[in-house]
Amino acid sequence: MGRAGTKKKKAARSSTKPGRAVTAAVLVCLCAALALALAVIRPWQRRIRPPEDLTATSLLVLDGTGGVMAQVEADTPRSPSSLTKMLTLYLIFDDLDAGKFTLEDTVTVTGEMAAANGSKYGLRPGQVVTVEQLLAGAILNSGCDCIQALVSLSADSEEAFVERMNQAAEELGLEGSHFSNATGLDAADHYMTARDLGTLARRLVEDHPEYLDYSSQAELEIGGLEFRNLNRLVGADPRVLGLKTGTTRIGGNNLVTYARQGEESCYIVLLDSVSETRRFAETQELLDLVFGGEG
Numbered sequence: 001m002g003r004a005g006t007k008k009k010k011a012a013r014s015s016t017k018p019g020r021a022v023t024a025a026v027l028v029c030l031c032a033a034l035a036l037a038l039a040v041i042r043p044w045q046r047r048i049r050p051p052e053d054l055t056a057t058s059l060l061v062l063d064g065t066g067g068v069m070a071q072v073e074a075d076t077p078r079s080p081s082s083l084t085k086m087l088t089l090y091l092i093f094d095d096l097d098a099g100k101f102t103l104e105d106t107v108t109v110t111g112e113m114a115a116a117n118g119s120k121y122g123l124r125p126g127q128v129v130t131v132e133q134l135l136a137g138a139i140l141n142s143g144c145d146c147i148q149a150l151v152s153l154s155a156d157s158e159e160a161f162v163e164r165m166n167q168a169a170e171e172l173g174l175e176g177s178h179f180s181n182a183t184g185l186d187a188a189d190h191y192m193t194a195r196d197l198g199t200l201a202r203r204l205v206e207d208h209p210e211y212l213d214y215s216s217q218a219e220l221e222i223g224g225l226e227f228r229n230l231n232r233l234v235g236a237d238p239r240v241l242g243l244k245t246g247t248t249r250i251g252g253n254n255l256v257t258y259a260r261q262g263e264e265s266c267y268i269v270l271l272d273s274v275s276e277t278r279r280f281a282e283t284q285e286l287l288d289l290v291f292g293g294e295g
Contacts, residue, residue: 048289054282055274057252060194061286064265066202069290074198077176077191078271081246081254082119082142084184084192086200087165087174089138092150093208096131100154103132107149118144118183119247121227133222139214140227142245144183151182158182169196172203186250194269201243201256201267212258215242232280233257239287243267247276255279261291 048070050059059072068074095101107113109127114120121143123129129137129149137146148158155161158181165179176193184190192200204211214220218235220227233240239259246254252272259266268286273279 048286051282051285051289055278056270056272056282058194058269058271059286060198060267060269061290062198062202062267063290064260064267066198069266070286071194074194074269075176077193079186079190079248079251080177080184080192080197080271081186081248081251082144082184083197083244083246083254083256084179084182084190085138085142085147085246086197086204086244086256087168087179088147088151088161088182089135089211090200090204090208091161091164091168092135092154093211095154097208101131103130103135105131105153107131107134107153109145109149110152113145113148113152116144116148116183118185120145123149129225130223133225136214136220136222136225136227139211139242139244140217140220140229142230144185147183173199184246184248184251186248194271197256197269197271198267201258201269204243205258211243212241215244215258216240217242231255231257233284237284237287239291253279255283257283257287259287259290264291266290 046069048061050070050072057073058076058078059070060074061070063069106128109123109125109129111125114123114125119142121137121141123145134146134150137143138150151158151161155164161182162179165182169177169179174196177196178189178191180187180190216234218229229242230245231242234242239261241258241260243256243258253276255270257268268283270279270283273282
């Protein structure tokens with residue numbers, strides 16, 4: 001009886017082992033999953049509180065992976081002004097990659113190009129300029145004249161190019177955007193959201209990093225022409241690699257910034273700041289919040 005009882009007890013104990021083994025295996029899996037999650041979720045992936053004195057009516061701050069760190073009215077359509085040129089230039093860089101034209105190809109400036117509405121670099125009718133010079137004039141000086149010259153290489157008309165812009169917007173997932181011109185002039189059917197601008201900025205940097213070769217320079221000289229960046233933070237703050245400025249009467253003072261410190265990066269979209277000075281100051285304040293101090 002004693003031996004039989006012992007055997008039964010041993011059998012009972014052994015019958016619990018598979019259940020314990022399963023439980024242990026589950027715990028191991030859970031611990032592994034937690035460890036992986038902790039490895040992936042870094043302190044960088046956090047939220048920041050926008051400054052209380054923020055004057056921009058729309059704001060979006062993204063970390064380098066596209067995670068939202070802060071947002072204010074990010075899905076409200078607004079006039080993007082010259083921030084429009086980011087999509088125009090995205091398509092121009094697409095054309096360069098496709099071999100449609102090269103940086104060394106030239107354009108003879110027409111009177112219509114030179115007289116383009118909006119901010120200008122200062123092209124003159126009859127002047128012969130290279131694609132690279134036009135890129136610098138569009139990115140640094142925000143020249144609508146340079147944009148019109150580039151568009152002439154890419155499409156038969158601005159209308160045809162704008163049609164391509166709207167198609168590209170759909171493909172890029174810019175769900176709250178619509179375009180009626182290539183330069184960013186105010187129009188009722190021309191608008192973007194801060195969220196779409198953040199998406200576009202990320203795609204521009206990821207798909208065409210050569211854009212930063214221009215936007216990160218405070219000044220450039222190409223073939224005897226000089227270019228000066230309208231973004232005051234470029235050169236003044238080593239974290240800032242530029243991206244695009246924009247100002248119109250309806251759109252207000254806009255700025256999209258790409259910045260990097262060490263291995264971390266971020267995108268800041270500010271729309272309709274109260275002044276040109278404030279858009280730079282607010283962006284710098286946000287950069288300090290993102291990176292944890294002055295650059």
